[in-house]
Amino acid sequence: MNKLGLHRVVRSEIDLLVAQELLSPAQAARVRERYPTEPWDLSSLARWFTVLGAVTSGAGLLLLGAQMDAWRTLLEVVLVGAVVGLLGLGRWLARSRRMTRSGAALELLAGFALQGLTIALATHYSVGTKNWPGLVGVDAALLLALAYVLGNRLLLVHALVNLFFFVGGETGYVSGWGMYWLGLTYPLRFLGISLAVLGVAWLHGRLGRDAWRAFSRVYLHSGLLGVHLSLWFLSVFGLLGADHPGWSAGEGERVAFSALWAAASMASVWLAGRTGVATLRAYAVTFFVIDCYTFYFQFVAARSAVLWWLHLLLVGGSLVLLALRVERRRAMMSASAPRASG
Amino acid sequence: MPSSEVKQRLAEDVAIWQADGIIDAATRAALRARYDTPGFELVTAVKYLGIAGGALAGLGLLGLVAAVSESEALASVMLAAVGALLAWAGLRLGRDPLARYVHTSKVVVALGVVGWASGLGLGANALPLDDFQVSFAVGLGVVPLAIAVAYREKNWFLLLLATLALFHWVGSWSGMLGSSTYSFEIQDPRVMAVIALGVHGFGVWHERRLELPGFHLVYQVTALVYLDLSLLILSILPTSTAGIYVAVLTIAALGQIVAGARLKSRLIMGFGVATFGVDLFTRYFEHMWNVVSLGLLLVLGGAMIMAFGVLVERSCRAWAER
Numbered sequence: 001m002n003k004l005g006l007h008r009v010v011r012s013e014i015d016l017l018v019a020q021e022l023l024s025p026a027q028a029a030r031v032r033e034r035y036p037t038e039p040w041d042l043s044s045l046a047r048w049f050t051v052l053g054a055v056t057s058g059a060g061l062l063l064l065g066a067q068m069d070a071w072r073t074l075l076e077v078v079l080v081g082a083v084v085g086l087l088g089l090g091r092w093l094a095r096s097r098r099m100t101r102s103g104a105a106l107e108l109l110a111g112f113a114l115q116g117l118t119i120a121l122a123t124h125y126s127v128g129t130k131n132w133p134g135l136v137g138v139d140a141a142l143l144l145a146l147a148y149v150l151g152n153r154l155l156l157v158h159a160l161v162n163l164f165f166f167v168g169g170e171t172g173y174v175s176g177w178g179m180y181w182l183g184l185t186y187p188l189r190f191l192g193i194s195l196a197v198l199g200v201a202w203l204h205g206r207l208g209r210d211a212w213r214a215f216s217r218v219y220l221h222s223g224l225l226g227v228h229l230s231l232w233f234l235s236v237f238g239l240l241g242a243d244h245p246g247w248s249a250g251e252g253e254r255v256a257f258s259a260l261w262a263a264a265s266m267a268s269v270w271l272a273g274r275t276g277v278a279t280l281r282a283y284a285v286t287f288f289v290i291d292c293y294t295f296y297f298q299f300v301a302a303r304s305a306v307l308w309w310l311h312l313l314l315v316g317g318s319l320v321l322l323a324l325r326v327e328r329r330r331a332m333m334s335a336s337a338p339r340a341s342g
Numbered sequence: 343m344p345s346s347e348v349k350q351r352l353a354e355d356v357a358i359w360q361a362d363g364i365i366d367a368a369t370r371a372a373l374r375a376r377y378d379t380p381g382f383e384l385v386t387a388v389k390y391l392g393i394a395g396g397a398l399a400g401l402g403l404l405g406l407v408a409a410v411s412e413s414e415a416l417a418s419v420m421l422a423a424v425g426a427l428l429a430w431a432g433l434r435l436g437r438d439p440l441a442r443y444v445h446t447s448k449v450v451v452a453l454g455v456v457g458w459a460s461g462l463g464l465g466a467n468a469l470p471l472d473d474f475q476v477s478f479a480v481g482l483g484v485v486p487l488a489i490a491v492a493y494r495e496k497n498w499f500l501l502l503l504a505t506l507a508l509f510h511w512v513g514s515w516s517g518m519l520g521s522s523t524y525s526f527e528i529q530d531p532r533v534m535a536v537i538a539l540g541v542h543g544f545g546v547w548h549e550r551r552l553e554l555p556g557f558h559l560v561y562q563v564t565a566l567v568y569l570d571l572s573l574l575i576l577s578i579l580p581t582s583t584a585g586i587y588v589a590v591l592t593i594a595a596l597g598q599i600v601a602g603a604r605l606k607s608r609l610i611m612g613f614g615v616a617t618f619g620v621d622l623f624t625r626y627f628e629h630m631w632n633v634v635s636l637g638l639l640l641v642l643g644g645a646m647i648m649a650f651g652v653l654v655e656r657s658c659r660a661w662a663e664r
Contacts, residue, residue, distance in 0.1 A: 002550055003606045009348050015650040022372060023365070030364050034355075036606055044611060045603040052599075052618050053648025059626055060640025068637070093652075098659060102652040103476035109648070173627035176579045180623075205361060214363035236522045276374055279362075297518035300402075312402030319395025320453070323446045324435070327392075331442035 007035035043101070050105035051154065052182055058112025065116030065123075072124045079117040086110035087150075108154040111146060115139045115162075137166040144279025151211030153218050160197075160222045167193060187233035224268075228287040231261035235294060254298065261291045353377040394421070396449035400456050407460045418465030425457025429491070436495055446498045455491070459484040459507065481511030498556035502542060505564045506539070512537055514568065531572035536567035546605065566613040570594070574620060591621050594645075 015030055017023040023031065033043050037077065061079070068075055087110045094103030122135050143159035146152070168185035184190050201219035204212060234257040238250070268284035271277070353374060362371040407421065432451030435443040462483045466476040488504035491497070513529030526536050545561025548554070573594055576587035595618035602611025622640075629636045 006348065006351065008391065009345070009607065010352065013348065013352065017373075022610045027364055031359060037467055039604070041603040041606045041611075042654055042658040044659055044663075046606075046651050047600065048599050048611065048615055049651030049654060050648050051645070051651075052615065053644045055619075056622055056644030056647060058644070059622060059641075059643060060637045063626070064637040064639065069495060072509075099652070099655045102648075102655050105651065173624050175542075175628045178575070206367070211363065217358070217361040220361070276353060276357045278357065295516065310402070310406075313399055313565070314402075316395045316399025316402055320392055320399060320446060320449055321395075323392035323395060323449070324443060326573065327444070327446050328442040331444075 004037060007037050010035045011037060020277055048103050049102045051108070052106040054109040054112070054154075057181035058116075061109075061112050061116040062119065065118075065120040068120075072120065074115060075121050076124065079113050079120060082113040083110050083117060097106055103151050104154050107146075107150055107152050108158060111143050111155045114142060114146070115158075118142070118246075133166055133168075136162050140166050147215075148212065151214075153214055155213055157222075164226075167241060172322045182229075184230060184233050187230040187237070188239060191234070192232060194223045195280065196223075197226060198223035217279075222275070224279065224283040227262070227264065228283060231257060231264060232287070232290065232294070235261050235291070236298070251299070258291060258295050258298075262288060265291065278319050349377040357471025385471045392446040393451040396453055399453055399473070403453070403457055403460055407464060414468035418461045420469060421457050421464060422461025425444055425454050425459070425461055428457055429584070435492075436497075439523070440539050448495075448499055451491065451495065451497060452503055455503060456482070458487075458500075475512060476605065481507065485511055493554075496554060498554075499559055501557055502560045502564070507562055509534070509538070509540075509564060509568050526571065528568075528572055528575055531575045535576070536571040538565045538572060541565035542569065562607075562609060566598070566610070570613060570617045570620075574617075574624070577621070577622070585642050588625065591617070595621055 011032055014023065014028050014035075018025060018028045036043070061082070064075065065079065086106050090103040090106035090110065092103075093099040093106065116272050118135060118139055138164035141161060142158050143155055147155035147159055167189065169190075170183040170185075171181065173180050201216050201223055204216035204219060235254055236259070238253045265284040265288040268280040272279075272281035272284070356370050356377070357363070358372040358421045359365045360367065365373070403421070407417070429451050430448050432449075432454055436447035436449060438447075459480065463476070463480045466479045468477075471479065485504055486506050488500055488507065492501035492504055512534055514527065514534065515527045515529075516524070519525050541561055542565035545565060548561060549558035552558075570591075572588060575590040577584055577591045595614050598610050598614030598617065600614075602608065602614055625636075626640075
């Protein structure tokens, strides 16, 4: 079935759910928007163009706040005006014009302007401590508070990105080398924080106001990404990460973390089946592929002389044989079940 | 009642409806029961057991290639024979009249094709051929055959391997350098971009015309990965033409978002958003020394994109209220 056909069937099913009073008309209207049958999916187009525009402009504001040396006071006044003006405009569009997506994106841009302002103020009135991670932490707290006050998920994403850098995440691009890089100081700490974030996701799904319940998905994505990234780093660098140049993780330690990573992926697939949360499975499958790829280059290609491949052939081959036997038994049991019941 | 495809989609989506605060937990539980979500049954366990085993054994085969590459002629014959045998066994299992091996047969076929490809690769390497001739011969012996078997057996996993092999055949390479550096290269990104665009177009046509679950996704996903990466590489090197390709990449990313809205495809739209993000990230770090001009460019460019989004939403609301 193509997408248009699928969306038509889903929409008629939604109408049926309203008729059976499983969904209210207001709920149905919000759900129906997600399955467009019109020639263009305008609501998605509006969402992504407003969000990408806000992020692009926001990156420019951060750059100006951090690096512009001239007209500092003027820049600070402009940024204060931008924060207040964008927040007001965003609220007005969302409430008076019912343009919720544009309103949310303008609030996101206000968040970027606020961060640009804190950076500009910190640079202007610097006391020489050079504690830039502390400033990022302050920004994370400000944005988090703003996200909860306004009930805006985009601001929550922005706050969590800042939190990532505050607790030791680093990323960048080396111009001329075509090289992107990502760093995590103490990946085990990230693992703990990410598990806590998943706990917050669960709590938001269960408790809290309706506006905040929608935050659950943001925390879920952040937590899952953090768990898999930290296990990835642990499988490559070992327990202490790359922050201890003298430390070289033993092969056994890295193999153990690779196995733990694979076990976490499998557990996520199981949990996805139990809870119906497909996001768990999507992350698990994607990172399981990366785990296998990394494992191959770390241990198989580098250690072919000591018959790693033979171990893999034996273990993998045994799993396939086991799957064959289980599937055969299951098929035979389901074939005999109707006969027995009949 | 809706078909199984619709029920599966709704069973997954109701979790998102709840996470987005549209419905409460009780409504979600009622809807889950209505769409009869199967949960983690034995069939799921078997499927993932088979896939995990297949992945590990596949890596073992590659390790075997590395280990025996000093006696290439013998190893190639051995590997090709084992691969052919595994593929034949997988096909036989898949045709079982009682349908007892629906999932695992696909893994066995895929393993057989990996073995066959490795055998051909080693054999070609043993002959007095240069690298180009080796890769051409191996691609010719593997890709068409794998695609034909994938269609015959309706095996989307094998088609995925074949499509990846096709793009590698055209000229791409990836690997892990040292302990923590992953690398990816494309020999001629211009040629790759054109081919990827063609494959993606075929994937869109496939979705509309042919009822083969998963096949169109394989074409669309792999093609968009290679198209966007080719344009990204061209936007970095060579520096003489990088400026032109920065514009091409940005237009391609925004174009994918528009195409996703027209085709109602979250996949195409998602690729557009991700590509735009990578483009912005790269330009930010590439030019951040040139503060004022880049900062102002980003502020103004972003404002224009945002204004377009606001206009679209306004039109959307106006039509809805008519």
